[in-house]
Amino acid sequence: MRGDARSMTWTSPRTPAQAVRALAADPRALAFAGGTDLMVAWNMGLLNGRAVVDLSRLTPWRMIRASRDGLSIGSLATHAEILRHPAVRARFSLLADACATVGAAQIQNRGTLGGNLANASPAGDTFPALAVYEAVVHCLGPEGRRALPLLEFFAGVKKTRLKPGELIESVFLPSLPKPARAQFRKVGTRGAQAISKTMFAGALWLDRDGVVADVRLAFGSLAPTVRRLRAAEAFLKGRRLDAATSAEAAQLLDADVSPIDDIRSTRAYRLAASRGLLARFLAGR
Amino acid sequence: MGALTLTVNGRRRTYRGAAFTRLIDVLREDFRLTGTKEGCGEGECGACTVLLDGAPVNSCLIPVGQAAGRRVETVESLGSPEKLSKLQQGFLDCAGAQCGICTPGMLMSAHAHLKSGGKADDASVRTALSGNLCRCTGYQHIVDSVLAAARGKKKKASRK
Ligand SMILES: Cc1cc2nc3c(=O)[nH]c(=O)nc-3n(C[C@H](O)[C@H](O)[C@H](O)COP(=O)(O)OP(=O)(O)OC[C@H]3O[C@@H](n4cnc5c(N)ncnc54)[C@H](O)[C@@H]3O)c2cc1C
Ligand code: FES
Ligand code: FES
Numbered sequence: 001m002r003g004d005a006r007s008m009t010w011t012s013p014r015t016p017a018q019a020v021r022a023l024a025a026d027p028r029a030l031a032f033a034g035g036t037d038l039m040v041a042w043n044m045g046l047l048n049g050r051a052v053v054d055l056s057r058l059t060p061w062r063m064i065r066a067s068r069d070g071l072s073i074g075s076l077a078t079h080a081e082i083l084r085h086p087a088v089r090a091r092f093s094l095l096a097d098a099c100a101t102v103g104a105a106q107i108q109n110r111g112t113l114g115g116n117l118a119n120a121s122p123a124g125d126t127f128p129a130l131a132v133y134e135a136v137v138h139c140l141g142p143e144g145r146r147a148l149p150l151l152e153f154f155a156g157v158k159k160t161r162l163k164p165g166e167l168i169e170s171v172f173l174p175s176l177p178k179p180a181r182a183q184f185r186k187v188g189t190r191g192a193q194a195i196s197k198t199m200f201a202g203a204l205w206l207d208r209d210g211v212v213a214d215v216r217l218a219f220g221s222l223a224p225t226v227r228r229l230r231a232a233e234a235f236l237k238g239r240r241l242d243a244a245t246s247a248e249a250a251q252l253l254d255a256d257v258s259p260i261d262d263i264r265s266t267r268a269y270r271l272a273a274s275r276g277l278l279a280r281f282l283a284g285r
Numbered sequence: 286m287g288a289l290t291l292t293v294n295g296r297r298r299t300y301r302g303a304a305f306t307r308l309i310d311v312l313r314e315d316f317r318l319t320g321t322k323e324g325c326g327e328g329e330c331g332a333c334t335v336l337l338d339g340a341p342v343n344s345c346l347i348p349v350g351q352a353a354g355r356r357v358e359t360v361e362s363l364g365s366p367e368k369l370s371k372l373q374q375g376f377l378d379c380a381g382a383q384c385g386i387c388t389p390g391m392l393m394s395a396h397a398h399l400k401s402g403g404k405a406d407d408a409s410v411r412t413a414l415s416g417n418l419c420r421c422t423g424y425q426h427i428v429d430s431v432l433a434a435a436r437g438k439k440k441k442a443s444r445k
Contacts, residue, residue, distance in 0.1 A: 003305075010304035010350050032348075039307075039346040040327045052305060056351050080340070104416025105394065106331060109340040110347070192415030193329060 003042040012054040016061070016140055016169065022053045024142045024165030029053055031167060033076055034110035036103070037119045061114075061169060064088065070175045075114025075168040079126075080105070082113060092173050094129035094201045097184040101125055101199075104192045114168040117153065120160045120225070121195075123264075127154075127226035128201035129184055131218035133173045141166030154225035179203040181284060185277050189264075196221045197265035200277040212236045217278065222257035222270055231255035232278070246282035250275040289353040293318070294362040304350030309333045311349045312359060320360035320389045324418070331417030334390035335359050341397040341416075360389035363396060372396055372434040381430030383421035390417050395431040405435035 013019040023029050029051040041047055061076040066087035079099035082088055089096045102108055102125050116124050135150040142165045155161050181204040188194025198221045205214040215236045217229040232252040239245050259270035288301045300311050312318045324332035326345045333344040336358040364370035382388040398413035410431045
């Protein structure tokens, strides 16, 4: 069956408190941001009869605010707004690059960061960048506010630790020194509008003598949730980046990820392609 | 069920019905603006592209409630059969349309790209149109059409 518009109830709260109350009052109610995930499900007839709480009038939640401490991105900021924001481009370029690969222009103009996070797809393209930046997800619910580190926000495939009635308010990226190297790469079936088979974000800081001072590596689509490569990171720290070190680091990928065979790709391809992405990043290509 | 108003192609319009009705259905069924086409109904093909406050969006993924108080432009705003816009003329001159089902969406994406000062080179136009699928032309003629229209505009601008 197709979606039936008349079966849906619709409210457009003007304040976050009203939105939280509306969601808490009805456990089946749906928070609705840009709708690029929800409308696909609705068009297939999967959401008929539900109450919809439209978040789009909560305009303060669209704001992107830069400060010395970091950058706060409202949950309703769209991928297009994020990728064009000067502070995102200058200080958190991995996120700008990731947002530029979400769908195409039409999806980027509607899809929001909060929706991407709450949808919690293993292939959410913003997650590796957010994992590298050690983002903090700020939530507002019936019991008030709380902050969750990104890696704790996800509970599994399409599952988050949001409680009933709880909404994402904003995402905070703490300031960090400018990396010597930063790269986002996505591998999909075609250039645009493709769900990732694997995607990578990495940032690297070098000492004056070329030794790795710090490194953060993250992959998406290789596990139920986004993963940091703890083993490879620990191995690389304090070493000089030569071909042997890079090759050995790429072999440590398996320690932190567990890709599967599915309709989009295979475990073997995902591992091989991901090792390639990692090796290229470490080689500075 | 209530009434909501939106501005469509410069005219204020009122819609009475369910707020969750898709914008594409309101445009086509209620306002009789049938230029906007539905291909996939899931955000993949871009045939339903319209501009919402100036930005290209898929009208199959928008409940009309979210368009309340906002500005919508459809392909009907570009030109008329008697007086085509430069972009529409470009598609005619360069064979940018075959069966035509993707054309309204292509036109709206290209229009948004050029109007917002997007670059008139092959790569930029292809990126701007990457959310629009065409099963007929192989895309080259579409890109040529957009570039021809953009160059026409540039020439005119440099003459004055
Ligand atoms: C054609 C197409 C291509 C796509 N391509 C990509 C891609 O390349 N990469 C990618 O990562 N995604 C892609 N997506 C998925 C989608 O566009 C993104 O996940 C987008 O960021 C979702 O945001 P939204 O605002 O549209 O979410 P919505 O559809 O409004 O909501 C999604 C989910 O999040 C919940 N939610 C929304 N906002 C909040 C909030 N503030 N607090 C709590 N819960 C909330 C909703 O209840 C719902 O469960 C694509 C989708 C389509 C249709
Ligand atoms: S009909 Fe809307 S994107 Fe295909
Ligand atoms: S002209 Fe037929 S789909 Fe593009």
